[in-house]
Amino acid sequence: MKIDVVGSMCTWVLDLSTSYIINDEFLFDAPQGSFKTLMNVYDLTKIKYIIVSHFHSDHFMDLHLVLEYIKNHSEIPKIKVIAPKGCRERLLTLFDLIEIGYLREEIDKKFEFIDAENNKIIKFDGYKIKCFKMTHLNLDSYGFLIEKDGVAVGFSGDTAMCNNVRKIISKSKAIFIDSSNVEPNNKHLSVKEVAALSDEFPSCKFYAVHLSPYSIKELKNTSLYHPKQGEVVIV
């Protein structure tokens, strides 16, 4: 599996927030400010599927620009959008808020929404995608296990420590994992927690992402690897 790291940081730094393009055809999260890079560095005409892990702005807020791009490229077929319930309605609200009502008539032509639910398995085009409800405040936030051709890669999305973190890792050859914090809380994993998980699951390769200005310093005290913006990871 090929993972283009569009961004690998959190909101509070210059570099882009965490987002990936998988096998050239999957966009995983569309953070605010990412669209300029998505459009100019990557070939969005190849995108067939989108995953939105949750609706925080650093995961969701440029999705309307992706829709607008697709509207302007009629050769791109309808895209499957796997997201927490209510994605369509949130986009419609956003269109009103930022006065782009002309996208209302495009949303059902270009996007087919598939609701993420805990333990739901979605299969299409040789992919098997399993959704895991994560612990991120009390939000409807998901991690995913994406499997194709016998290779399974985990994406934690935003999460604090919970059973589903271990479930994803135990099935993954590699995991892109939230490492935002220095101290644990109910919103994000800490670097120390991720380092301990890496010791617990030595057969899984760990990629520490969603880093903050503080956790990136903490990361230097560990053997965890941080993939940089623009890096290509092959699993």
Ligand SMILES: [Zn+2]
């Ligand atoms: Zn979040």
